[in-house]
Amino acid sequence: MFQLDYEVEEQLILRDFLARKDISKTTLTAIKYQGGDILVNGHAQNVRYILRPGDQVTVVFPPEQMSEGLKPELGPLSVLYEDKTILLLDKPAGQSTIPSRNHPSGTLANFVCGKFEEEGILSTAHIVTRLDTDTSGVICVAKNRHIHHLLSKQMNEQLFHRRYTAFAEGHINTPLIRIEQPIDRKEGSIIERKVSAEGQYAKTDVTLLGNYVNDVQAFSVVELKLHTGRTHQIRVHMQWLGHPLVGDDLYGASSHQFARQALHCSSISFLHPLTKERMIFDSPLPSDMKYYLKQSKTVEIRSM
Structure with missing residues (x-):
C-alpha cells in the first residue's frame, strides 16, 4: 500500500x-x-x-482498483525510469496508449496494468501524458491517483515540459514560430480536429532544426514545445501553418513517403512529485525516422 x-x-x-x-x-x-x-x-x-x-x-492511500474495461496483460515495456511514484516509458509507434474500440487490448495501459498486477502494485495505469497510436516517444505514468494529481497540477502551472521532434512537409525558413490557434472537433468526425475560433486555446512553439530533401519530397525537421495539451495539437497546428507532418494523411499530407505521422516525443521534463528535483527523460529518434533522415540531404536555409 x-x-x-x-x-x-x-x-x-x-x-x-x-x-x-x-x-x-x-x-x-x-x-x-x-x-x-x-x-x-x-x-x-x-x-x-x-x-x-x-x-x-x-x-x-487506499488500494486502487483497475480501471473498468482495462484488462491487465503481460507485454513488452521499454522502461526509462521507475520508482515508487512514477514510471517513464518509451512507446513505439503503432501501439495505442489506452484501449479503444479499435484497439481493445495490447495497449501500453494494458501492459502497465499487467506489470502492476505481477508486482503486487494495487493501482491502475494513470497515464499522465498520452500519445497518439502512431506517435512514438516518452510517456509518463503515475503509480497513484495522488501522484497523478500532483503532475497534472504541474502541467497547469507550466512546470511540466514536453518536446517533440517532427518532420514537416515543405521547407520552413523561419527559425522560431509561435502558434496560438484554438482547436475544436471537426464536424462529423469523432477523431479529426481543426483550428476554429470556437475551439479551446492551444499554444505550440516550433523551432526549425534543418531543411532536407530526398527523392520524393522536401521536408523540414522541427522541434515542438507544447504549452497546452489539446488532442492532435501538433498535427493540427502544423497543418494550419501549411506544413502538415510527413505521413499524416489525416491532416493533408501523403502517407506514401512515410507510413505514419513523423512525430516523436523526444523529451519530458518535470519536478519529481516528492523530491521536487527537476527530472529530464529523453528518447532518441526511432529507426524509421532515422532511416528517412539518412536517405535525405540537407538544404541551405533561406533567410527571410
Whole structure:
C-alpha cells in the first residue's frame, strides 16, 4: 500500500497541513471511505486535529482498483525510469496508449496494468501524458491517483515540459514560430480536429532544426514545445501553418513517403512529485525516422 510520511514544522490544523501537501479533497474522501488512513505519530486522527512541531504525519492511500474495461496483460515495456511514484516509458509507434474500440487490448495501459498486477502494485495505469497510436516517444505514468494529481497540477502551472521532434512537409525558413490557434472537433468526425475560433486555446512553439530533401519530397525537421495539451495539437497546428507532418494523411499530407505521422516525443521534463528535483527523460529518434533522415540531404536555409 502506498504511503507518504511528513514531519511537521509548525502548529497547524491537520486539514490545512494536508492541503499544503496538495492532498485534494477527492483523495481525502477516498482515504476515508476506501481503506486509507491518516496517522499522527502512529495514531489515527481526524482532519481537525491540531499538529505541533515535530509531529510525524503518515498518509496511507487506499488500494486502487483497475480501471473498468482495462484488462491487465503481460507485454513488452521499454522502461526509462521507475520508482515508487512514477514510471517513464518509451512507446513505439503503432501501439495505442489506452484501449479503444479499435484497439481493445495490447495497449501500453494494458501492459502497465499487467506489470502492476505481477508486482503486487494495487493501482491502475494513470497515464499522465498520452500519445497518439502512431506517435512514438516518452510517456509518463503515475503509480497513484495522488501522484497523478500532483503532475497534472504541474502541467497547469507550466512546470511540466514536453518536446517533440517532427518532420514537416515543405521547407520552413523561419527559425522560431509561435502558434496560438484554438482547436475544436471537426464536424462529423469523432477523431479529426481543426483550428476554429470556437475551439479551446492551444499554444505550440516550433523551432526549425534543418531543411532536407530526398527523392520524393522536401521536408523540414522541427522541434515542438507544447504549452497546452489539446488532442492532435501538433498535427493540427502544423497543418494550419501549411506544413502538415510527413505521413499524416489525416491532416493533408501523403502517407506514401512515410507510413505514419513523423512525430516523436523526444523529451519530458518535470519536478519529481516528492523530491521536487527537476527530472529530464529523453528518447532518441526511432529507426524509421532515422532511416528517412539518412536517405535525405540537407538544404541551405533561406533567410527571410
